[in-house]
Amino acid sequence: MWEYLPLALVVALLALWVVGLHAAHRRGFLEPRHLHPAGPFLMWKTARGRAFIERLSQPKRFWRFFGDASLAIVGLTMIGTTALLIWEATIVQTPAVRENAPSPQLLLGLPGINPLIPLWYGIFGLAIAIVLHEFSHGILARVANIRIRSLGVIFFLLPIGAFVEPDEDEMKVLPRRERARLYAAGPATNMILALLFAFLFSSVMMSSVAPVHDGVGIVSFTPDSPIQAAGAAPFTVITSVNGTEIRSYADFTRVKGTLHANDTIPITTYDGSQYRTFNVTLAADASGGPLFGFFGVDTTTDYYHPLSNP
Structure with missing residues (x-):
């Protein structure tokens, strides 16, 4: 019985969050504070940051080139990921893999769940990745002359994400290539930075770090x-x-x-x-x-x- 206590506490906490969110919305407590419920999630929207994105987007020729490069990066990544999934599908049923498969925690790249990712370092890295990802979308939106309605943070008990909200009507009439650039910029930024920091940490910074012991x-x-x-x-x-x-x-x-x-x-x-x-x-x-x-x-x-x- 006691082994289910942590799960029961989590479920109770989530239920209180949903009920409290619904009650606060019905009483008109959220909207005056720029808070907007979306199912069990809560979005905080603000106009702050739009001027900063506008300044960053000024070298439009550079950002258009970056958008085209992003298309190539995500296209090649898609092909490589598909090939990797097909290859994994061919080996996942072998006896060696079935008997010695990694635990589910190792398959999730989430700090606090994956034992290879330290909690606070992981949260810090995830926050940087989310912010740069969304700013990339915002910059390419302004390069395409799409109005940014708001920026914000998504909550589900705790902050779990961020967003840049472009004007949906303007997005619908945007040429396909411009729209593809906008969508590709976020993941391409994350991949470029991941490769950059992996190189810096492994070849430059880690050379000054000594392990506790060889082995x-x-x-x-x-x-x-x-x-x-x-x-x-x-x-x-x-x-x-x-x-x-x-x-x-x-x-x-x-x-x-x-x-x-x-x-x-x-x-x-x-x-x-x-x-x-x-x-x-x-x-x-x-x-x-x-x-x-x-x-x-x-x-x-x-x-x-x-x-x-x-």
């Missing part, structure tokens, strides 16, 4: 994980397996290749202050090979390497 970092565990049952903890680093020092995932893979399912071996981890050694009895994966039962990352600082379930 393979444990992020999370699979159900019935042998290494977790032995006492290993998340966010620690595997430094030794079966008496062999582990300095990288390549070392881990080499040692794993010498082991078999049901072997009981010593594994040493480091948590930043002390070493701990556990005796782990390995399980068998779908192909009969040894299974440790964790999701990890290589601690090298050259690049960030998310690893599959070893």
